[in-house]
Amino acid sequence: xxxxxxSTVQLMVMMYFTIVTTAILVVxxxxxxxxxxxxxxxxxxxxxxxxxxxxAAYRTHCYFPGLTPVQYFPKIMGKFMGKLVGIxxxxxxxxxxxxxxxxxxxxxxxxxxxxxxxxVVTGTVMAVCxxxxxxxxxxxxxxxxxxxxxxxxxxxxxxxxxxxVMEPRNALPMLEFGIMPxxxxxxxxxxxxxxxxxVSNFLxxxxxxxxxxxxxxxxxxxxxxxxxVVNTLSLFLFSVLNKELNFPFLVALRFISYANFFEHLxxxxxxIWVSTLIVxxxxxxxxxxxxxxxxxxxxxxxxxxxxxxGIVLVTSIFMVPNQETLARVLATAVPFLFLVFFLAxxxxxxxxxxxxxxxxxxxxxxx
Amino acid sequence: xxxxxxxLLLSFLVITMALCTGGCWNRKExxxxxxxxxxxxxxxxxxxxxxxxxxxxxxxxxxxGNSGNQGEGSxxxxxxxxxxxxxxxxxxxxxxxxxxxxxxRKLSRTLFWGHSKTIxxxxxxxxxxxxxxxxxxxxxxxxxxxxxxxxxxGTARSYLEARPLVEATSALGIMVLxxxxxxxxxxxxxxxxxxxxxxxxxALPLLHFxxxxxxxxxxxxLQGCALIxxxxxxxxxxxxxxxxxxWAENHSRWIKMPVxxxxxxxxxxxxxxxTAGFEPSIEKGVWKLExxxxxxxxxxxxxxxxxxxxxxxxxxxxxxANKLIIRDVEKTMSxxxxxxxxxxxxxxxxxxxxxxxxxxxxxxxxxxFPTIKITAKxxxxxxxxxxxxxx
Numbered sequence: 001x002x003x004x005x006x007s008t009v010q011l012m013v014m015m016y017f018t019i020v021t022t023a024i025l026v027v028x029x030x031x032x033x034x035x036x037x038x039x040x041x042x043x044x045x046x047x048x049x050x051x052x053x054x055x056a057a058y059r060t061h062c063y064f065p066g067l068t069p070v071q072y073f074p075k076i077m078g079k080f081m082g083k084l085v086g087i088x089x090x091x092x093x094x095x096x097x098x099x100x101x102x103x104x105x106x107x108x109x110x111x112x113x114x115x116x117x118x119x120v121v122t123g124t125v126m127a128v129c130x131x132x133x134x135x136x137x138x139x140x141x142x143x144x145x146x147x148x149x150x151x152x153x154x155x156x157x158x159x160x161x162x163x164x165v166m167e168p169r170n171a172l173p174m175l176e177f178g179i180m181p182x183x184x185x186x187x188x189x190x191x192x193x194x195x196x197x198x199v200s201n202f203l204x205x206x207x208x209x210x211x212x213x214x215x216x217x218x219x220x221x222x223x224x225x226x227x228x229v230v231n232t233l234s235l236f237l238f239s240v241l242n243k244e245l246n247f248p249f250l251v252a253l254r255f256i257s258y259a260n261f262f263e264h265l266x267x268x269x270x271x272i273w274v275s276t277l278i279v280x281x282x283x284x285x286x287x288x289x290x291x292x293x294x295x296x297x298x299x300x301x302x303x304x305x306x307x308x309x310g311i312v313l314v315t316s317i318f319m320v321p322n323q324e325t326l327a328r329v330l331a332t333a334v335p336f337l338f339l340v341f342f343l344a345x346x347x348x349x350x351x352x353x354x355x356x357x358x359x360x361x362x363x364x365x366x367x
Numbered sequence: 368x369x370x371x372x373x374x375l376l377l378s379f380l381v382i383t384m385a386l387c388t389g390g391c392w393n394r395k396e397x398x399x400x401x402x403x404x405x406x407x408x409x410x411x412x413x414x415x416x417x418x419x420x421x422x423x424x425x426x427x428x429x430x431x432g433n434s435g436n437q438g439e440g441s442x443x444x445x446x447x448x449x450x451x452x453x454x455x456x457x458x459x460x461x462x463x464x465x466x467x468x469x470x471x472r473k474l475s476r477t478l479f480w481g482h483s484k485t486i487x488x489x490x491x492x493x494x495x496x497x498x499x500x501x502x503x504x505x506x507x508x509x510x511x512x513x514x515x516x517x518x519x520x521g522t523a524r525s526y527l528e529a530r531p532l533v534e535a536t537s538a539l540g541i542m543v544l545x546x547x548x549x550x551x552x553x554x555x556x557x558x559x560x561x562x563x564x565x566x567x568x569x570a571l572p573l574l575h576f577x578x579x580x581x582x583x584x585x586x587x588x589l590q591g592c593a594l595i596x597x598x599x600x601x602x603x604x605x606x607x608x609x610x611x612x613x614w615a616e617n618h619s620r621w622i623k624m625p626v627x628x629x630x631x632x633x634x635x636x637x638x639x640x641x642t643a644g645f646e647p648s649i650e651k652g653v654w655k656l657e658x659x660x661x662x663x664x665x666x667x668x669x670x671x672x673x674x675x676x677x678x679x680x681x682x683x684x685x686x687x688a689n690k691l692i693i694r695d696v697e698k699t700m701s702x703x704x705x706x707x708x709x710x711x712x713x714x715x716x717x718x719x720x721x722x723x724x725x726x727x728x729x730x731x732x733x734x735x736f737p738t739i740k741i742t743a744k745x746x747x748x749x750x751x752x753x754x755x756x757x758x
Contacts, residue, residue: 111508172719176726240564241556255556257513260542264481 003137003290006205010141012215013148014283015199019050019223021273021280022103023192024249027227028234030331032242035185037171039242040235043227045186050193050220053343056350057200058213063353066204069346070294076353086295092341093291094308094315097284099334101126101316104277106323111250112270122316125274129282130309133289134302137205140282147279150272155229158249158269161256166236189227190343191335196220197342201287246327285309400479404453405538407523408500409489411459416492416500418466419457419524420478421538453536455528463503480509484542486516486555487574489523490600498562498598505559512556515545518593518600519574526574526587541587545572548618550589550609561595565718565725566709566732568596570612573603594708602706604699611699611743614660614692615643615711622695624664626687632671634684636664639750647716649724655740656713658700660692662747669758676756681749692745700741709736 006014031039057069064072070089074082105122113121132139175182199216206212234248237255242248250266257263289308293301320326407419458473460466471478486504488497504510519526531540545552550572553561561569570592577588591605592612604612610622619638626634641662648655666675673680703710714732718725728735 114508169719173722176722238556239560241559244559244563251512255512263513 003205005207006137006141006202008206008210008212008215010144011199011202011206011212012219013144014141014202014279015196015216016219016222016226017144017147017151017276017279018198018283019192019195020226021276022100023189023223023227024230025103025107025247026330027189027192028231028242028248029245029327030188031185031231032234032248033185033331034187035182036176037173037235037239038175038182039185040171040228040232042182042185043189043224043231045183046189046193046227047220047224049190049339049343050196050223051217052347053194054196054199054216054220056343056346057197058203058216060346060350060353061200061203063357065208068201068204068290068294070291073349076349076356083295086291089341090288090291090295092337093284093288094312095319095337097281097288097312098315098319099330100277100281100284101312102319102326103330104274104281105316106326107247107250108270108274110323111247111266118317119313122313125278125281126285126309126313128278129285130305132278132282133286134305137202137286140279140286143275143282144279147272147275151276154269154272155226158253158256159229159233161258161265162233162237162252165255166233167239168236170235170237170239171232188331188335191338193220193223194335194338194342197346198283198287200346201290246323285312288312395477395479399476401474401476403478403480403483404536405485405487405527405541406480406483406504407457407487407489407519407527408463408492408497409457409522409524410491410495414495415459415461416463416466417457417459417524418463418470419455419527420470421453421455421527421536422478423482423536424452424454453538455524457524463500467503480507481511483510483514483538485538486510486514487519487523487526487541488517488571488600490518490520492523493518493571493593493595493600496598497558497595497600501555501558501562501598504555510555512554514555515542516553516555516558516571517541517545517574517589518571518595518603520603521576525576529576529587531587537587541574541589544587544589547589548613548620551592551612551616551618558595561710561712562598564712565714565729566712566736568594568709568712570594570604570708570710592710594703594706594710596708601708604702608699608702611696612711614641614662614696615645615658615699617641617643619662624688624691626684626691628671628673628684628687632673633668634666634671634673634675635668636684636688636749637667639663639665641747645713645716647713647720649717649721653740654717654735654738655742656716657742657744658696659744659746660696662688662692662745663750664688664747665750666752669752674757675752681752685747685749688747688749689745692747693743696743696745697741700743704737704739704741707733707737713739713741 027043028039031042035042060069060072064075067075070086073085076082077085101122104125105118108121109116109118132143196216199212203212230249233252234242234245237252238245238248245251250269253269254264254266256265289304290301292308293304298304320329402423403420404423405421409417409419411417456470456473458466458469460469467478488500492500504514526541527537529537531537534540534543544550551570553569553571558569558571561567572589573591573593574587575590591603591609593603594601613619613622617640619641622638624636624638626636628634641660644659644661646657646659648657669675673684675681675684700711709732713736714725714729
């Protein structure tokens with residue numbers, strides 16, 4: 001089935017949202033705990049893993065144009081092994097999609113809709129995402145372009161409005177315990193940046209003559225810059241409190257107050273954030289659905305949307321018992337899984353494929 | 368046929384969506400909530416926590432409710448209305464949470480804390496520790512980090528019950544007092560940063576009562592500050608001793624500056640703006656801190672024989688004004704050192720400049736802080752002398 005086409009700009013913005021939407025919730029607090037005053041530049045260390053995970057996915061894609069990972073795995077290691085390797089991938093994708101849904105519901109039910117049942121909160125947004133991917137990934141691309149301006153506007157507005165209460169002194173002392181704490185603190189950001197490997201699911205949809213390399217590197221840089229801005233904002237505002245705050249950026253938004261009436265801005269911020277989350281969740285949802293359908297070799301992925309969505313919804317509710325467990329999982333196990341499955345494995349696959357094609361071309365040359 | 372079904376389904380969808388846009392799930396109308404304007408925390412003699420809230424009274428607003436029965440009687444003694452627009456109600460419990468729960472149970476409407484402007488700790492509550500109360504307000508999603516935090520001499524409840532001289536409610540009145548820069552300004556975030564930061568200390572503005580005006584028996588004024596260390600109020604500083612802190616925090620707008628230029632003769636100055644700089648240094652193991660205040664002043668009254676049209680005279684007044692500022696700052700700093708409460712976050716200043724040295728003494732900061740040599744420097748400029756030169 002033809003899944004439609006995306007432009008490189010759409011893909012770029014879509015991937016930006018895919019990383020950044022939950023990263024701005026998760027990264028500041030976790031970076032602050034390990035890096036302290038160095039938290040503001042710590043996301044910079046995640047740049048290599050972002051670049052590598054994208055580049056590995058991109059180069060592998062070049063050997064198998066038009067195919068997604070689950071489709072080219074059998075071509076690399078044989079049908080049986082390929083399918084076998086696909087299974088943990090499908091599971092981890094399920095897990096991650098549920099994780100995103102759960103992060104969303106925790107963020108919405110914690111500070112905002114504290115009385116609303118989690119099933120309603122997650123169910124409604126899953127329904128929207130299901131409709132979006134039913135209409136095809138082109139919708140995701142368009143949505144991304146639609147939401148990028150409000151999102152960037154929100155960030156800029158927050159920076160401008162909070163400027164008077166920022167304390168740049170909070171960044172001192174720099175490198176108090178050397179460079180290591182900031183590198184260690186980038187662990188969570190590294191994991192999130194590794195999600196750039198997801199681009200391999202969308203590369204087949206780009207026009208055949210497109211050059212995604214530069215825009216995607218731009219997207220990675222945009223993510224890093226956004227994380228640095230958010231971390232800096234949190235540090236300048238909350239210094240020692242950052243590691244205690246569950247959602248520093250949200251608290252930063254509600255710290256805005258002008259003339260005692262221009263305040264309570266977090267509601268507007270939440271609206272914009274939810275719209276970007278729909279992009280992120282849809283991307284994950286779409287990846288789950290298409291990978292499963294590709295694994296089974298189905299022609300059309302759409303019959304799978306509702307059943308798989310149901311599984312994701314239920315998993316998201318039962319995967320962790322509470323907010324604290326979720327935060328702990330996000331800070332410890334999840335980045336590791338990301339780094340293994342979306343950085344290490346794709347890189348190995350890329351090297352393997354590159355090596356094999358070089359060997360075979362050498363073999364081919366003399367004859 | 369298909370088209371008709373499709374249309375029917377579509378119109379059904381549109382109607383359901385239209386019904387949902389009302390947002391009736393968990394709706395909270397203004398007449399189902401009670402808006403909290405200010406919160407007071409007290410400790411009773413039996414160590415129970417008493418929480419007092421000032422509520423916006425949406426039912427009795429308007430001219431009819433303006434009679435405001437202050438004091439005795441209404442509603443079992445614990446419920447009093449301070450003006451027609453607001454009511455004050457309190458409840459006690461073993462913890463803040465417990466008291467808030469009891470408070471809520473007295474009301475038919477849900478308390479809404481999102482608009483609370485002030486949190487006042489009574490003297491006893493502050494002495495017995497505010498960390499647990501702080502935890503409640505930080506953890507609770509409705510209260511905001513911008514909420515002003517103060518300590519009130521006597522009970523916190525009395526301030527919420529008091530009738531403000533000008534403003535509509537006393538919670539608002541207190542917030543405006545703080546914004547006027549009569550004293551220091553602290554919000555929930557500052558409190559948490561101070562207590563969780565390097566010095567574990569913070570100063571909170573101190574409220575007290577002053578005599579009545581125009582038949583309104585109580586007005587509140589912002590005087591001095593309460594010094595909190597590790598969550599417990601250790602001491603208070605009066606207005607005069609707090610002045611140094613106001614200089615250090617650029618809250619100089621209403622600082623009194625009568626510069627004495629002779630026997631009973633004063634040149635009275637008003638600060639326009641000021642900036643404070645801090646220069647920590649460690650020389651041969653001696654920890655030093657230099658506080659430098661730069662201020663811009665205007666002459667409000669010349670109650671002396673000096674002629675102010677002479678630049679040399681102005682220079683002389685400036686020199687004397689400098690001495691006044693230096694005295695203010697050094698007095699406050701030496702008091703803080705004597706009481707061993709690092710409310711100006713000197714620890715943080717040293718941490719930022721000398722991380723290695725600081726980390727060695729971080730655990731014994733209580734021993735180091737009183738030994739720091741703190742000096743003050745001032746450089747003020749009299750910008751204008753007013754509309755007339757000599758009168």
